[in-house]
Amino acid sequence: MSHSKQPIVVFGATGQQGGSVAAALLKAGWPVVALVRDPTSARALTLRAAGVELVQGSYADTDAIRTAMRGAYGVFSVQQSSPSGGVTDEEEVRFGISIADLAVEAGIAHLVYSSGGAVSETPTGMGHFDSKMRIEAHIRTLPIRSTIIRPVAFVDMLVMPGFGLDTGHFSFFMHPDQSIQxxxxxxxxxxxxxxFADPERFADQTFEIASDSVTGEDLGCLFSEAAGRPIRYARFSDEVLQESPFLAGLTALIDQGxxxxxxxxxxxxxxxxxxQSVREWLAGAGRAPFLKALGASGTWEYDRG
Ligand SMILES: NC(=O)c1ccc[n+]([C@@H]2O[C@H](COP(=O)([O-])OP(=O)(O)OC[C@H]3O[C@@H](n4cnc5c(N)ncnc54)[C@H](OP(=O)(O)O)[C@@H]3O)[C@@H](O)[C@H]2O)c1
Incomplete structure (x- = not known):
């Protein structure tokens, strides 16, 4: 397709989601432009070495975003969120709306916005989901072809310190027999x-993305298999949930669906x-961080939420 050779602007390209998107687009032959705050950071330099055109600027820098979008075909939009992303919910909404508006102004043909798995038209009561609900609603009013993806919880998050892999007792949100994607x-x-490659097929669609579904017990088995020693699964204790309204809010949203x-x-x-299934991830990209997590104690940064 001819449009596949026109540039895509990727936001957050030095981070998880944008990094994954930039890598896949490059592999498929798309020119990629990334807005980066620090073009001399190690991650920005890696992007540049891979062929990404860097434009220096932040989400608040509308002129830099206009420069990045000039002549581009598509935009992948993602923002950081509260409580650990260094932005307030209002800032997330402002940045998400501004990027979408600037995409319309620049005549972008296809906007892909990355929202969140728990987001719908009904507020959740949790700031970092309801912010995305507001950005989604704004995008749907705009005269632009858009696709909204809602990524579920990242498997990559399970190896963060504080979930207990180092102790052999892994805790997460589900009851042992309860599933999560x-x-x-x-x-x-x-x-x-x-x-981006098949815009007509995905125009004006909104859908969740996930790559596997597992129960808590499944996670215990998969982690034990990968570690070569027992890792027991239990839901976060009542004490932990009482101490952290943030974790308690997420747990309630798991229970409610x-x-x-x-x-x-x-x-x-x-x-x-x-x-990838969780098993495949543990044998591939997840192998090194998983082994590191087995020996790393610490506290999950969201505990302060
Ligand atoms: N964790 C999960 O399981 C999960 C699941 C679904 C959705 N989400 C959502 O995913 C989003 C975060 O995505 P992520 O994990 O890919 O983030 P991330 O890995 O923390 O990366 C954030 C990216 O945004 C860039 N950035 C941050 N503030 C910026 C600013 N003011 N101007 C320009 N660039 C800025 C960073 O660039 P620098 O190099 O300049 O720092 C980095 O590239 C959140 O909204 C979260 O709610 C998370």
Whole structure:
């Protein structure tokens, strides 16, 4: 397709989602432009070495965003969120809306916005989901072809300090027999590139993306298998949930359904046939961080939320 040779502007390209998207687009032959705050950072230099054109600027820098979008075909938009992303919910909304408006102004043909798995038209009461609901609603009013993806919880997050891999007692949000959908960050780009490559198929659609579904017990078995020693699974204790309203809010959203993941895995496999199970992730990109987490104690940074 001829448009596949026109540039895509990727926001957050030095981070998880944008990094995954930039890598998949480059692999498929798309020119990629990235807005980066620090073009001399190690991650920015790696992007440049891979062929990404860097434009220096922040989400608040509308002139830099206009420069990045000039002559581009598509935009991948993602913002950081509260509580750990260094922005307020209002800033996230402002940045998300501003990028979408600037995409319209620049005549961008296809905007892909990355929202969140628990987001719907009904507020959740949690700031970092309801901010995305407001950005989604704004994008739907705009005269631009758009696709909204809602990534579920990243499997990559499970190796963060504080979930207990180092102690042999892993804790997360679900009851042992309760399921949750998870997404390998590596797969995000492999869902997004086909969306840009086939715009008519995905125009004006909103859907969750995930790459596997597991119970807490499954996680215990998968982690034990990968570690070569027992890792027991339990839900966060009542004490932990009482101490952290943030964790308690997420746990309630798992119980109520929205955060457990509602992606159509069979349909997603047709978009990205290589999407990874947790077992595959643990044997691939997750192997090194998982082994590191087995020996790393610490506190999950969201504990302060
Ligand atoms: N964790 C999960 O399981 C999960 C699941 C679904 C959705 N989400 C959502 O994912 C989003 C975060 O995405 P991520 O994990 O890819 O983030 P990330 O890895 O923390 O990366 C953030 C990126 O945004 C850039 N950035 C931050 N502030 C900026 C600013 N003011 N101007 C320009 N660039 C800026 C950073 O660039 P620098 O190099 O300049 O720092 C970096 O490239 C959040 O909204 C979160 O709610 C998370």
């Amino acid at each position: 998870l997404l390998a960050v590596e797969d995000i780009g492999k869902f997004v590139e086909p969306i 929205p955060l457990a993941g509602n992606a159509d895995l069979d349909a997603l496999r047709k978009i990205n046939p290589a999407m």
